[in-house]
Amino acid sequence: MLFNLPYIAVVALILIGLAAVIFKRNLIKIVIGITLIESGVNLFLITLAYRGGSTAPIYTATTTEETIMSLPVPHALTLTSIVIGVAVLALMLTLVVHIYRHYGTLDARKIGREEE
Amino acid sequence: MSIEELFNFLLDHSPALIVAIPLLGAFLTPLVGKINDKVRNAFAILVVAFTSFLVFLLANDILTNNTIRTYVFGAENAGSPIVRILFEVDGFSAYMAIIASILAIAGVIYAWSHMKEHTGQDKFYTLVLLMIAGMFGMILTGDMFNFFVFLEITSIAACALIAFYTNKGKAVDAGFKYIVISSIGALFILFAIGILYSQYNALNMAVIADSITFSFLDKIALVLLISGLAMKAGIVPMHMWLPDAYGRAPASVTVILIGATQASLYGLFRMVFSVYGNVFSSIDVTKDTVINTINSVNSVGWMLIILAILTMLIGALMALKQSNLKRLIAFAALAEVGYMLLGVGVRLASKVSQDITIAGETTTQVAFQGYSATALTGSVFHIMNDALDIGLLFLVAGAIYLVTKETSLNKLGGLARNMKYTTVFFLIGLFAVSGMPPMNGFASKLMIYQSTFQLNPIIAIVAILCSILLLAVFVKVFHSAFLGPKLPSLKDVKEAPKSLLIAMGIIACIIIFIGLFPNLFVENIVTPAANAIMDSAKYITAVI
Amino acid sequence: MSGMSRIVKTMASITFPLTMIYGLYIIAHGHLTSGGGFQGGAVVASSCALILVAYGSVWTMGKIKEKSLSVFESLGAIGFIGLAFFGLIFGANYFFNNFLLKQDIIPFFNAVGTGASNINTAGIIPLMNFAVGLKVIVGLFTIVLVMAYATTKLKGEK
Numbered sequence: 127m128l129f130n131l132p133y134i135a136v137v138a139l140i141l142i143g144l145a146a147v148i149f150k151r152n153l154i155k156i157v158i159g160i161t162l163i164e165s166g167v168n169l170f171l172i173t174l175a176y177r178g179g180s181t182a183p184i185y186t187a188t189t190t191e192e193t194i195m196s197l198p199v200p201h202a203l204t205l206t207s208i209v210i211g212v213a214v215l216a217l218m219l220t221l222v223v224h225i226y227r228h229y230g231t232l233d234a235r236k237i238g239r240e241e242e
Numbered sequence: 243m244s245i246e247e248l249f250n251f252l253l254d255h256s257p258a259l260i261v262a263i264p265l266l267g268a269f270l271t272p273l274v275g276k277i278n279d280k281v282r283n284a285f286a287i288l289v290v291a292f293t294s295f296l297v298f299l300l301a302n303d304i305l306t307n308n309t310i311r312t313y314v315f316g317a318e319n320a321g322s323p324i325v326r327i328l329f330e331v332d333g334f335s336a337y338m339a340i341i342a343s344i345l346a347i348a349g350v351i352y353a354w355s356h357m358k359e360h361t362g363q364d365k366f367y368t369l370v371l372l373m374i375a376g377m378f379g380m381i382l383t384g385d386m387f388n389f390f391v392f393l394e395i396t397s398i399a400a401c402a403l404i405a406f407y408t409n410k411g412k413a414v415d416a417g418f419k420y421i422v423i424s425s426i427g428a429l430f431i432l433f434a435i436g437i438l439y440s441q442y443n444a445l446n447m448a449v450i451a452d453s454i455t456f457s458f459l460d461k462i463a464l465v466l467l468i469s470g471l472a473m474k475a476g477i478v479p480m481h482m483w484l485p486d487a488y489g490r491a492p493a494s495v496t497v498i499l500i501g502a503t504q505a506s507l508y509g510l511f512r513m514v515f516s517v518y519g520n521v522f523s524s525i526d527v528t529k530d531t532v533i534n535t536i537n538s539v540n541s542v543g544w545m546l547i548i549l550a551i552l553t554m555l556i557g558a559l560m561a562l563k564q565s566n567l568k569r570l571i572a573f574a575a576l577a578e579v580g581y582m583l584l585g586v587g588v589r590l591a592s593k594v595s596q597d598i599t600i601a602g603e604t605t606t607q608v609a610f611q612g613y614s615a616t617a618l619t620g621s622v623f624h625i626m627n628d629a630l631d632i633g634l635l636f637l638v639a640g641a642i643y644l645v646t647k648e649t650s651l652n653k654l655g656g657l658a659r660n661m662k663y664t665t666v667f668f669l670i671g672l673f674a675v676s677g678m679p680p681m682n683g684f685a686s687k688l689m690i691y692q693s694t695f696q697l698n699p700i701i702a703i704v705a706i707l708c709s710i711l712l713l714a715v716f717v718k719v720f721h722s723a724f725l726g727p728k729l730p731s732l733k734d735v736k737e738a739p740k741s742l743l744i745a746m747g748i749i750a751c752i753i754i755f756i757g758l759f760p761n762l763f764v765e766n767i768v769t770p771a772a773n774a775i776m777d778s779a780k781y782i783t784a785v786i
Numbered sequence: 787m788s789g790m791s792r793i794v795k796t797m798a799s800i801t802f803p804l805t806m807i808y809g810l811y812i813i814a815h816g817h818l819t820s821g822g823g824f825q826g827g828a829v830v831a832s833s834c835a836l837i838l839v840a841y842g843s844v845w846t847m848g849k850i851k852e853k854s855l856s857v858f859e860s861l862g863a864i865g866f867i868g869l870a871f872f873g874l875i876f877g878a879n880y881f882f883n884n885f886l887l888k889q890d891i892i893p894f895f896n897a898v899g900t901g902a903s904n905i906n907t908a909g910i911i912p913l914m915n916f917a918v919g920l921k922v923i924v925g926l927f928t929i930v931l932v933m934a935y936a937t938t939k940l941k942g943e944k
Contacts, residue, residue: 140433147426153418160425167429167436174440184819200439203387207432209824210394214425216929217398221405221418223936228411238415238486240566255874262867269863272856316873 132173139166153225153232157218164211168204175200249299256300257313257329260339261379263293268371275364283354286367290350290374294343297378301336305770308333310784312384324446324785330384332781333774337622337767338381338508341629344752345501346374348745352637353494355739356644366406373399373498380505384785386435386517387445389509390428396502397424397474404491404499416486423483427473434466447517448785451778456521456535464542467513474506476579478552485560488572493640496568497633500575504625507582511775514586519778522590523610536593536608543591550587551704553580558711565651567642570719571635574675574712578628581690584705585621588694589614613693619772620689623764627682627756631674634749638668641738641746642723648732651719656728660735665724667746672720674753676713682753685760787934789842798840805833813919817908823915827922834927843934850931855924862921869910869917 139162146159175197183195222232229237252259267289275282304311313329320326331339350370357363376396383389401424405417439445441460442453454460469480476484484503488496515522522539557577564570592611641664642657643649658665674681677688687709695702737743756763774780789795809830816822838846905912 144426147422156422160422163426163429167433170433171436174436182820199445200436203436203439205824206387206391210391210398212926213398214394214421217401218418218421220933221401221414221421223933224405224408224414225411225418228414238412238419240412240569258874262870266864266867266871269860269867272860273864 132169136166136170136173139163139169151234153222153234156234157215157222160218161211161215164207164214168207168211171200171204171207252296253299253303255313256296257311257331257382258315260293260296260300260382261375263296264289264371264375264378268368268375271368271371272364275367279363282364282367286371287350287354289371290343290346293374293378294347297336297339297343300331301340304331304336305333305767308770308774310774310780312784320446320785324444324449327383327385327388328446328785329382330448330781330785331382332784333771334508334511334622335381337771338505338625339378340767341626342374342377342381342501342505344749345497345629345633346377348633348637348749349494349497351741352497352640352745353492354741356492356494356640356742360406362406366403369399369403370495370498373403373502377498377501377505381508384447385445386438386447386450390432390435393431393474393506393509394428396505397421397428400424400495400499400502403495404487406492406495407490410490412486413490416483416490420483420487423473423480427470427480430466430470430473434463434470437463437466446785447512448782451517451519452782452786454518454520456518456538460518460521461538464513464518468510468546471506471510471513472549475503475510476576477549477583478556481553481556481576484576485569485572488575488636489566489569493568493636493643496636496640500629500633500636503579504629507579507625510583511586514590515775516778516781519781522593523776523778536595539593540591543587543589543593546583546587547591547701550580550583551701553577553583554705554708558708558715561712561715567649567651567654567719567723568636568639570651570715571632571639574635574715575628575632577708577712578624578632578675580708581624581687581705582621582628584690584694584701585617585619585624588617588697588701592617592697611696613696615772615776616689617693618776619764619768620686620693622772622775623689623768624686626768627674627686627753630749630753630756631671631681631683634667634671634746634753635675637742637746637749638664638671641742644742645735645738646732651722653729653731654723655726655732656724657732657735658724659728661737663743664738664746667750668720668724670750670753672713672716674757676716677709678713680754680757682756682760684757685764787839787843787938789845790840794840798836802833802837805836806830809833809923810919813915814905814912816915817911823918824922826915827919828926830919830923831926831930834923835930838927838930838934843931843938846931847935855928859921859924859928862917862919862924865917866914866921869914873910 143159143162143164143166146162147156150156150159177194177196180194180196183198183201225237226232231237267286271282271286274285300311303309310330310332313331314320315327315329317326320328353366353370357366360366373396376392376399379392380389380396383392398421401417401421404420405414407413435445437459438450441457442450444450444453473480488499491499521535554577557573557575557580561570561573561577564573589610592614593608594611595608639649641661642654645661646654646657648654670681674683677683687705691702691705694705809826809828811826812821812829813823813826816826
């Protein structure tokens, strides 16, 4: 049970993020929900890389032949995902600034109507 | 070096160059744009033209020789076990690359005069070239995480282009809807890639396909992959962004955006038929696992058929009540996506087991029915036809907007007197979308009708009904916008500028050519592509 | 936004070079320890954002020419793609080839193995790290600067 705790945290983060995107009306809260989902997926990718009793996978820091290192490939996948998340977050916030400047409100039910 | 050696060099390195040259062009565009405006536009068209030349060279080699080309980045071989990123181009990838390059050329030539009085054209051309590079990367890659990265590049560039008219609130809202749904879909896909990596310790599509079993975690990964890719391709019930995004973006962006959504549909084909290909087409030995596998495969197929029918119905019925021209064409594009998904569903839902007696011994063999190959070929052919038809209709709508500054059907009328060429192109597009002979829509829709009828007649009847509804919608649009008396507010409209007419003319000529000689096209180009996607064993042995 | 008090401005001016050197250290040692292009670039961009918050966006916008920012960003990206293209021409004819690693023309780059922790041990990877780091610094700083400047105009209109 203790070793499954990160996976339970992953599912909890993704479900809370999805609930925020679906049920909230404020645009900033929708953006925060997407960031929560992305944090959950990044936590999942990092948790896959752990082996019991391992250290950081740095090649020039090995002293003996029997050091256990954690897998380095999911580290690269998580880093790429964080970079993509930063770019998407910057784009979404810029769009929210434009929407606020045009409509004066941040309620998702009052913007974007076709008959105006 | 001689011309022969130059061609061989370009052909050997073309999978990498097709993605890298638009990327280099995108980063050089701000520096070139400091010289002049016309030089920058010509530079963008030159980059896209050279990339299309490389695409046609590669597709010619693959579709005539029926081979698979792999390209390893960074060394000569991929190492054992396979650790390097590689691009794997088979017949279906080459076919989708042809479609994407035709749409890209049309979009960039169209943007020469469509974007003439707007500010921020530097950033427009940079984002268009980035989106084209992302599209080609999605189509040509053979690695799952590389597919995810190119998917995100395409969707970020597309969102910034949809929200290009920042002075209007509606376009920015359409971009926001697009990026929210697209980003959730991409995160689902990343979650599924993580699950598959944790099970098989590989990110390469061929290596995963070789060692996949249909365990419980694999079923979760399949569901997440299909829903993530369905969100990006605009399949009901995740379709809310499609009418807004197609309808409120600039017309040249919409043409290239069609290519991006079809590249996501290509991803669905690749995941279902190549990565999970051994599950869906394997021959098992013991009797009870055979029946269980057949039942699960058939249920996946029926789920996709239900989603496809819903997409067709919602697209055709909602198009009846629109009064904005571009939004109406966007709903017609939504209905056409349903036709493409129908072929996939029919192929998966038609798997049976038969007892074969060879030399006195009875064995059980698992196979697809005979009509499912026709259904998949029809869907693959329909991808090309739909891209051309809807692209032509959006170009016509953009030309009307450029000349009259109106998009509402209530304020248009009697345009046929002044815009003769545009009327002819709209007529060609109308007949092609609703499946009338002698245009190309008839050939692909006939293949879909005659194969889905054999699975269940109701599916074919719903498909024919949606086609008739689309014909009614577009005849109404043609009558109200082009025929009739001239409105006083539109008294002095001129014909559309020359570059728009050239782009529309190219696509219309291709439509009529495919419509008049469909057999030539189907035998030489579509059937090798459909055979390549159905043959998952060849995909695996090309790498391992 | 307007700047903060004099104490904050002084401390930000002192902290800015230290953080920048730390970020450049992370970029330069990307092939040996953790770090690399994006991580180091994010650290340097956050130190530039510290200057932006302390001195105010109007003052910072006056000190920077936007055209040079765009040129630097393009140079970083072109450097990355250009190094990848060079692998096609020199070396063993593959894209993204690490062409500086096993060649005889410049023997400076040929040292590999454990215990060798210098900047010349990994071929073109440190050069690509520099290019990516430059692009990330300029890109993230531009995003923060434009957003801060946009909220100034927003408060002024309403």
